[in-house]
Amino acid sequence: MNKRDRPERVLPPDLYYNEEEAAKYTMNSHIVSIQTDMSERAVELLVLPEDKTCMLLDIGCGSGISGSVISSSGHQWIGLDISRPMLMLCKDDEDFEGDLIHKDMGTGLPFRPGVFDGCISISAIQWLCHANTSSEIPSRRLHRFFQSLYSCLSRGARAVFQFYPEDDRQTEMIMSMAQKAGFDGGLVVDYPHSAKAKKIYLVLMTGGMQKLPSALTGEEVDEKRQAECTQRRNFVVDRKQNKRAAKGSKAWITQKVEAAKKRGRDFTESKYSGRKRKARF
């Protein structure tokens, strides 16, 4: 994408996504299908427990494309967005099941600690890398955002951000701010070799206990901690093992026949096939 074409460079998000632009965004089936795919991938990367309804946060929920993916995977969500026209579109959708808040993520999230089981954000966080007024400092806004996100997630929860970084510096800034707020994690890059299909996900983890080790009961089999065999290892190298039979030889014909039989073709076996011929003058 050309630098000039990036929406972040045109206007701040609350002004860029006006009624017209919001409607365009939602009507475009190409955008909708890409957003749906990315949302599905993001939910997959959250690794949520399968049998539980989780409470998720959707940052930059827009017109609710990612939200409907969350709903259809059986979870509940609360969405945040800075563009009111986008939120109104989301609200008017018949299948809408979440809840919405009009908020700029750069000013901190408005939640008490530990309430969400996960967070996804599709194509939103790169907006934080731009200052729209002289009082906005991108690094400070990112830091504030990640800090408030860290506190409102429950321990062990993950946050997945799909985003379009403009260059490596942006990625670095976002990641260092997330790290400063206490997150672990890193980038997952899908289809890295394709310019078009390449998608970047920042997967952040709040750490904590991932899985409790099982308690001791006294019935455990005493695991051996050392290898029994301390001899020098001998390697068996048989180079002939995988060698194919020479073309035209009897072994080769038998192989071919066996393979054809396996595929269900009919063969009358003959003792003459592949037999050596007498030398003739």
Add this chain to the structure above:
Amino acid sequence: MKLLTHNFLSSRFLKNVATGYPLLLRVNEKELREVEFDQDFVQNIMPKVDYNCLVSTLMAIGEQGALPNELPENWRENEELLKELHRVLVKIEVIVGELECPESGRVFPIKDGIPNMLCQEDEC
């Protein structure tokens, strides 16, 4: 806005506000939405809900109904109670109203069911 969302909301992002919880809710217009009862969801979400805040908010907007002041020990088995909790958490929708920060007194309006929590850069 659902009351479940209100239960999670806090104004701690504001400068010089320590907890900012619970936000005072004033309702001018509300409606009851039809949502299918989901027992698992209520059982899962209740440990995260601040019950005292929920009851005091319900009292303030006149919707307490049959909810007891304290959450009984056996609430997980009590289907009547779970249904009532589901009603107040998910079905009641605040359409027009406002939220007020208990510490700074800052007011956030609710319009078309969407609370406006925007603030200036120097407020946070």
